[in-house]
Amino acid sequence: MRGKMGRMTTTDDAGCCGGTTPAVDVVGARDLARTFKALADPTRVQLLSIVTAHEGHEACVCDLTEPVGLSQPTVSHHLKILVEAGLLEREQRGRWAYYRAVPGAVDGVVASLSTLTPETAPTGA
Amino acid sequence: MRGKMGRMTTTDDAGCCGGTTPAVDVVGARDLARTFKALADPTRVQLLSIVTAHEGHEACVCDLTEPVGLSQPTVSHHLKILVEAGLLEREQRGRWAYYRAVPGAVDGVVASLSTLTPETAPTGA
């Protein structure tokens, strides 16, 4: 589902002055911002960090509630958002729900981010 | 404006089970999320993309209002947020305000993001 991160569509903007085609179009910007929105909360960054640093790169909710200092429903809510963003994946083992970091997900965000930096961006000239 | 969402969260990580020290602490997560919050809007991603792709990696507000299809105050508002996030920098030349992408800013975000990926993260074992 998380297939379209690096989007380089050549829409014609070419407005008034130095119109060079931007690296992302409107749809790509919306899709990219959706991923960033999942990371735009300190708790979710912390959760992602804890899960990644955990043994086997996975952790259950009971391991996460305490470090972030929030209630269990809130932690579940944040985890759901991270799963929907494609950054975490859920696996139910017995009574516990284990959350694991999706291997190439962060790399995808990095690749999309590199589209917005001047070094890797198409030289506007 | 800085309210009281700072939750102390008992700085001892290492909860009950497989507690490995996470890659980012509470302050780091808050700082990282602040940058992502600046990118968590489609308009701002689009603005950053347009500025980066522009000639000389800079653009004035009049160049940006039209492509994003929003009012001029709204565009100025988004640009201010991007400047405060350290992603854009403003320079007033004559009557126009030119916005330019800060060279190493995105790379800093990429470096912080790499801390959260399992490959580069400290192997929790």
Next chain:
DNA sequence: CCCTCGTATCGATGAACGTCGATAACACCC
């Protein structure tokens, strides 16, 4: 000087978000 042009700020408004307590759903054990 006054007028025009480009940009930033202000105040308001509707939508989205983070958080919680209560509760439902699900899996195990006896």
Next chain:
DNA sequence: GGGTGTTATCGACGTTCATCGATACGAGGG
């Protein structure tokens, strides 16, 4: 089946955000 433990969902509440129109600020030009 009843009881216990773990997680997800629901409803509510306060805060933050994105957006606009109106307006103020600042720089040039006649």
